Amino acid sequence: MAYSTQNIFGRLATDEGSPFVVATYNFFFGTIFTLVAARPFSNISNAFDPGLLLFGFLYALIPTTIAYLLYFIGIQGLKETSKVPVLCSVELISATVIGMIVFHETVPLGSLAGTAIIFASIMIMSKSNPE
Numbered sequence: 717m718a719y720s721t722q723n724i725f726g727r728l729a730t731d732e733g734s735p736f737v738v739a740t741y742n743f744f745f746g747t748i749f750t751l752v753a754a755r756p757f758s759n760i761s762n763a764f765d766p767g768l769l770l771f772g773f774l775y776a777l778i779p780t781t782i783a784y785l786l787y788f789i790g791i792q793g794l795k796e797t798s799k800v801p802v803l804c805s806v807e808l809i810s811a812t813v814i815g816m817i818v819f820h821e822t823v824p825l826g827s828l829a830g831t832a833i834i835f836a837s838i839m840i841m842s843k844s845n846p847e
Contacts, residue, residue: 727791727800735788742784743776799841805834 729738757763791800812831815821
């Protein structure tokens with residue numbers, strides 16, 4: 717549920733504040749929830765190993781934080797909140813295409829049809845509505 721509401725609340729929050737602040741609060745409360753609910757360090761023998769902490773910090777900073785900042789900057793310019801989840805589906809299309817081209821994965825016909833439907837819905841939404 718948290719992931720699905722992030723699109724809507726993230727779009728509304730970037731109207732009032734900067735994307736950096738929204739991403740910071742998002743990570744802060746996500747970290748607290750994860751530490752309480754999942755107890756991620758309970759299965760690691762040396763959770764505070766400097767190498768492990770450095771790896772975790774770099775993993776959090778580079779792919780995750782930068783991606784979320786770009787995401788919030790991108791949705792800041794949208795006028796309609798209902799378009800956000802559909803536009804975020806571009807991730808599914810790119811993952812499918814990269815999987816096929818780079819990793820030579822075979823994609824079932826149903827998945828290709830779903831990818832085509834997602835692509836068509838994005839194209840339809842992207843066209844301006846003359847009024």
